[in-house]
Structures are given as C-alpha cells and as structure tokens.
Amino acid sequence: MQPLLVLEQGLNGVQFGVMLFLMAAGLTLVFGIMNLINLAHGSLYMIGAYVCAYVFQASGSFLLGIGSALAAAILVGIVIEVVVFRALYTREHLDQVLATFGLILFFDEMVRIIWGPTALYASIPGFLSGQVEILPNAPFPSYRLAIIVVGLLLALLLYLLVAKTRLGMLIRAGAANRVIVGALGVNVTLLYTFVFALGAALAAFSGLMAGPIFTVESGMGENVLILAFVVIVIGGIGSIRGAFVASLLVGIVDTMGRAFLRPLLATLMAPAAADNAGPALASMLIYILMATVLFFRPQGLFPPRVR
Amino acid sequence: MGLKRGALTVVLGTLALAAVPPLSAAFGQPFYLDLFTRILIFAIAALSLDLILGYGGMVSFGHAAYLGIGAYSVGILSHYGITDGPLHFAVAVAASTLAALAIGAVSLRTSGVYFIMITLAFSQMIYFLGVSLNVYGGDDGMNIPAHSEFGSVLDLDNASVLYYVVLAILLLFFFAGRRLVASRFGMVIRGVKSNGRRMHAIGFPTFRYRLAAFVISGAMCGVAGALLANLTLFVSPSIMHWTRSGEVMMMVILGGMGSLFGPVLGSVAYLVLEQLLSGFTSHWQAILGPILVLVVLFAKRGIFGIFAGAEEAGRG
Numbered sequence: 158m159q160p161l162l163v164l165e166q167g168l169n170g171v172q173f174g175v176m177l178f179l180m181a182a183g184l185t186l187v188f189g190i191m192n193l194i195n196l197a198h199g200s201l202y203m204i205g206a207y208v209c210a211y212v213f214q215a216s217g218s219f220l221l222g223i224g225s226a227l228a229a230a231i232l233v234g235i236v237i238e239v240v241v242f243r244a245l246y247t248r249e250h251l252d253q254v255l256a257t258f259g260l261i262l263f264f265d266e267m268v269r270i271i272w273g274p275t276a277l278y279a280s281i282p283g284f285l286s287g288q289v290e291i292l293p294n295a296p297f298p299s300y301r302l303a304i305i306v307v308g309l310l311l312a313l314l315l316y317l318l319v320a321k322t323r324l325g326m327l328i329r330a331g332a333a334n335r336v337i338v339g340a341l342g343v344n345v346t347l348l349y350t351f352v353f354a355l356g357a358a359l360a361a362f363s364g365l366m367a368g369p370i371f372t373v374e375s376g377m378g379e380n381v382l383i384l385a386f387v388v389i390v391i392g393g394i395g396s397i398r399g400a401f402v403a404s405l406l407v408g409i410v411d412t413m414g415r416a417f418l419r420p421l422l423a424t425l426m427a428p429a430a431a432d433n434a435g436p437a438l439a440s441m442l443i444y445i446l447m448a449t450v451l452f453f454r455p456q457g458l459f460p461p462r463v464r
Numbered sequence: 465m466g467l468k469r470g471a472l473t474v475v476l477g478t479l480a481l482a483a484v485p486p487l488s489a490a491f492g493q494p495f496y497l498d499l500f501t502r503i504l505i506f507a508i509a510a511l512s513l514d515l516i517l518g519y520g521g522m523v524s525f526g527h528a529a530y531l532g533i534g535a536y537s538v539g540i541l542s543h544y545g546i547t548d549g550p551l552h553f554a555v556a557v558a559a560s561t562l563a564a565l566a567i568g569a570v571s572l573r574t575s576g577v578y579f580i581m582i583t584l585a586f587s588q589m590i591y592f593l594g595v596s597l598n599v600y601g602g603d604d605g606m607n608i609p610a611h612s613e614f615g616s617v618l619d620l621d622n623a624s625v626l627y628y629v630v631l632a633i634l635l636l637f638f639f640a641g642r643r644l645v646a647s648r649f650g651m652v653i654r655g656v657k658s659n660g661r662r663m664h665a666i667g668f669p670t671f672r673y674r675l676a677a678f679v680i681s682g683a684m685c686g687v688a689g690a691l692l693a694n695l696t697l698f699v700s701p702s703i704m705h706w707t708r709s710g711e712v713m714m715m716v717i718l719g720g721m722g723s724l725f726g727p728v729l730g731s732v733a734y735l736v737l738e739q740l741l742s743g744f745t746s747h748w749q750a751i752l753g754p755i756l757v758l759v760v761l762f763a764k765r766g767i768f769g770i771f772a773g774a775e776e777a778g779r780g
Contacts, residue, residue: 262752263749437596448586451570
C-alpha cells in the first residue's frame with residue numbers, strides 16, 4: 158500500500174469522524190442532561206442539509222445557506238422540544254424511542270412534500286472546490302479539509318463552553334443532579350431548551366457540511382443517526398470526551414475498512430472471494446468494533462461517573 | 465371480570481380472523497386475503513417481541529433482523545434449488561436462534577438505553593450484510609422461485625392455505641407464549657423485569673434466563689420471517705431495515721404490551737391504518753407519524769387495554 162493513499166484515506170476518516178462527532182455531541186448532551194433518547198436528532202441533520210442546499214442554490218451565498226440552515230434547525234428543535242419532548246422527559250426510554258420514531262416518519266415525509274421525492278443537489282461553494290497539497294504531490298480536496306478544521310474548531314468551542322463557562326457549569330450540574338440544580342433556583346426548563354437548541358444547531362451543521370459529500374435526500378439522517386448511536390455507545394453515553402474519541406475511531410475504522418479491506422483480503426484469499434467478503438466485512442466493521450468494546454467495557458470507553 | 469372479557473376478545477378475534485379467506489373469496493377481493501396474511505405474519509413478529517418487551521422489559525430495537533434472517537433462510541435455500549419446507553423452517557429457526565444467541569450474549573451485558581441502541585446497531589449490521597451480499601441480489605433483493613414444499617397436504621401456493629397456516633402458527637405461539645409466561649421460567653423473567661438485582665441476589669442466574677427468553681423470541685420472529693418470504697416470494701434487505709423494527713415495536717405498543725393478544729390487535733390496527741392512509745394520500749407517513757406520537761403520549765395502554773379493562777392489560 159502506498160503511504161500517501163493511507164494518509165489520504167486517514168484524513169477522510171478524520172473528516173467523517175468530526176462530522177459524526179457533531180451529531181453525537183448533541184445526542185450525548187441531550188441524553189446526559191435530560192435523560193432523553195432522541196431518534197429525531199437525524200431529522201435535524203436532514204433539515205440542516207436541505208435548507209442549506211436549497212438556500213445556497215437559490216441565493217448563491219453559502220454563508221446565507223449556513224445561517225438559514227442553523228436558524229431552521231434551531232427553530233424546529235425548539236418547537237419539538239416544547240411541544241413533544243417536555244412531555245417525554247419523565248417517561249421511560251421506550252416511550253421516547255417510539256414518540257421520536259413517529260417524529261422521524263413525519264419529518265421524512267414533510268421533506269418529501271416540500272422538496273419532492275428526488276434528491277436535492279448540493280454544491281460545494283466555489284472558494285472550497287479546489288484541492289490543496291497537504292504534502293508535496295499529495296493533493297486533498299479543500300472542502301474536506303475545511304470540514305476537518307471547522308469540525309475540530311466547533312469541538313474546541315463546545316469543550317470551552319461546557320468546561321469553562323457558567324452555562325457549561327450549569328449543564329454539567331444538570332447532568333449530575335437536575336433536581337438540586339432546580340432547587341438552587343436555576344430555570345431548568347429553559348436550560349433544557351437551550352441544550353436542545355445547541356444540539357440541534359450542531360446536528361444541522363453536520364448535515365449542511367455533509368450535503369455536498371453524501372446525497373441530500375429524505376431519510377439521510379437515519380444512517381448517520383445510527384452511526385452516532387454506535388459512537389456514543391462506544392464512547393460512553395453522556396460523555397462528550399468519549400463521543401469525540403469514539404467519533405474519530407469510528408470514522409477512521411469505517412473509512413479505512415472500506416478502502417483497504419478488500420485489497421488486504423485479496424492477498425489472503427482468491428480475488429473473487431475477497432470481492433464478496435471485503436465489502437461485507439467492511440460494512441460490519443464498526444459494529445464488530447462496538448461489540449468488542451462493549452464486551453470488555455459494557456459502559457463504553459468513558460463511562461459517566463454520576464448517573 | 466377483566467379476565468373473562470379478555471378471553472372473550474381472544475375467541476371473537478380468532479373467529480373473525482378465520483372468516484377472512486371465505487369473505488375475501490365471496491367478495492372477490494383476493495387483495496384482502498393478502499393484506500391479512502401480512503397482518504398475521506407481523507402479528508407473530510410483534511407477539512415474539514412482546515414476550516421479551518412486555519414481560520421481560522427488554523427493549524429490543526432490532527427485531528427486524530430475525531425477520532430478515534428467517535426470510536433469507538428460505539430465499540437462499542430456494543436460490544440453490546432446495547425447496548423442502550421442513551428444512552426451510554428448520555434452517556430459519558436455527559439461523560435466527562444462533563443470531564439471537566450471539567446478539568443477546570453481547571447486548572444483555574448492558575441495560576437501559578445501551579441495550580436499545582446495541583440491538584438497533586446489530587440489526588443494522590445484519591441489514592448491511594444483506595446489502596453487501598451481491599450473490600443474493602444485494603440491495604435489490606432476489607425473487608424466490610417457489611414456496612416452501614410440504615407435500616400435497618399443505619400447498620402453500622394456495623393463498624388460503626398459507627393464510628390458515630399463518631393463523632395456526634400465530635395461535636400456537638400465542639398459547640405457547642401464555643404457558644411460557646405463566647410458567648416458572650416466565651415468573652423469573654417477569655421478576656427480573658421488576659427487580660433484576662433482587663432476583664440475582666435470590667440466586668437466579670438472571671443473565672441466562674434473560675438470554676433464553678431473548679433467543680426464544682428471536683426464533684419465533686425467524687419463523688415469521690420465513691412465512692413472510694413465502695407470502696411475498698421475494699426477499700430484500702428492506703425487510704430488516706431499522707424502521708421495520710420500529711414498526712413492529714409500534715404494533716406492540718399500539719395494541720397494548722404485556723398481553724400477547726395486544727400485539728395481534730396492534731398489528732391489525734397499524735397495517736389497516738397504513739392501508740387506509742396510503743389510499744387517502746401518498747404522504748400518509750406525515751399523518752401516521754403524529755398519530756404515533758399521540759398514542760405514545762396519551763394512550764399508553766393500547767387497544768387491548770380498552771377492550772379488556774385495566775386489570776388484564778396491567779398484568780405482567
């Protein structure tokens with residue numbers, strides 16, 4: 158294998174990983190603080206992708222696309238938080254799963270009603286459409302590099318917000334013991350809505366960045382949602398640090414598996430068999446990773462200390 | 465009182481279901497026979513889930529995987545020209561048993577949300593396995609050349625025969641499930657649901673009990689999958705898409721969980737509702753979704769709760 162190819166695929170893995178992180182961070186925050194399992198998180202990702210692609214296409218301004226995508230996702234997020242989720246916080250996880258499953262059906266269909274059943278074309282903004290040489294003779298698409306940079310930047314901002322600010326202190330306190338936080342005079346209802354809106358914005362950001370790479374279509378949020386579940390299960394539910402480590406792990410393992418498993422198997426077995434086994438094994442790789450991690454650490458890599 | 469009403473509902477329900485083939489023949493509407501065969505197959509799947517969800521508190525969000533494994537067992541054997549019915553079903557049961565054993569062994573080490581997500585992830589893994597199996601049609605799936613053959617006694621080519629076979633298996637599983645739940649084994653499973661730590665402290669090997677229940681449920685669902693393959697004569701990975709797991713779970717809740725009869729009602733209600741809404745508009749999911757949200761928020765006891773009264777539905 159050429160080292161340059163490995164480097165390129167590794168960077169692709171990191172790029173996939175940071176996108177997963179933006180999804181997983183919202184999921185794990187919402188779960189850690191409100192004890193809510195939200196399947197509809199993928200719908201916010203989808204809304205982000207659709208609105209950004211649509212507005213960018215209509216107006217020609219990528220920044221306007223980003224702005225309206227975030228605004229739309231935050232708005233939808235707040236509405237479903239107030240209308241549906243407030244009634245779900247105290248319910249069991251089964252109810253939460255089913256109610257948010259209903260929301261997915263609704264949003265997937267609404268997207269089809271508004272934008273039609275065919276996929277929406279999302280273009281890469283002009284200033285990011287080229288390639289940069291990360292090493293001499295090793296070009297890498299600047300759009301993917303931008304995703305890595307923006308994603309890591311957002312991860313850093315999120316860390317600073319949660320670890321260093323007063324708001325972050327309240328979020329952590331809310332995760333540890335929401336009743337006491339409420340008794341100390343904090344408006345927990347408002348805190349919940351804020352955390353939910355934050356998660357919605359992160360999901361939308363992940364979605365709008367994913368638009369030009371994957372297809373913008375109804376149901377696009379669900380595949381990434383399940384991957385995000387795998388991520389937070391591996392990382393330890395409720396832990397942002399765990400989500401970060403696990404996102405990169407899952408992103409790199411998945412990308413590397415898809416790129417190199419088939420040629421690797423071809424050196425061990427007949428090419429025809431490798432052609433069949435390679436993709437099959439590659440698509441199962443992260444689930445095998447998850448099963449292995451859970452076998453040794455049922456609470457994930459970074460289990461929450463207080464629950 | 466509650467028990468009598470429950471038993472009456474079961475008897476009347478069975479009679480009504482048994483009348484479907486002659487009725488659909490009388491009205492010249494074979495479509496309804498097809499719809500109700502489908503409904504009963506999903507009723508078997510929902511019933512199998514209710515066994516661990518309603519009585520064991522195990523929220524498996526990956527039951528479609530066993531449906532797919534059962535269907536693919538029939539599909540793959542037929543693909544190689546093996547049409548022997550008993551073998552089809554034996555392989556379907558064996559394969560789904562093995563899969564449930566492996567998935568359960570890992571998943572049951574965890575609990576709560578972890579369990580939900582892990583069962584979901586495993587079923588997704590099997591889904592992607594199906595997608596990447598190009599020999600068996602990959603994403604597009606494959607046609608099954610013929611029904612499972614049971615000799616001249618049971619000709620599954622005849623839609624009515626297939627329907628009664630499905631109904632008989634449903635009834636068998638229903639009464640077997642009742643016995644199981646009331647047995648010592650079932651008591652342990654229900655005990656673990658209400659307080660696992662205490663059951664463990666009393667001395668029950670709770671993990672093994674739960675795993676056994678999980679495997680039984682998976683095997684039952686595998687049978688439903690084999691029946692589904694016989695109905696549609698087609699298998700594709702979409703059978704085990706995760707939304708299918710959500711639908712089966714929805715049927716259990718809609719009908720009323722922890723009753724075994726509820727899931728049957730739930731599957732009738734869900735699929736009939738789906739049929740009605742899709743006749744009304746192609747965007748029926750936009751209506752179905754909010755209905756599901758409302759059911760979860762306001763009608764948690766399900767349809768069976770309304771029919772049978774509080775005592776019956778609240779048991780278990």
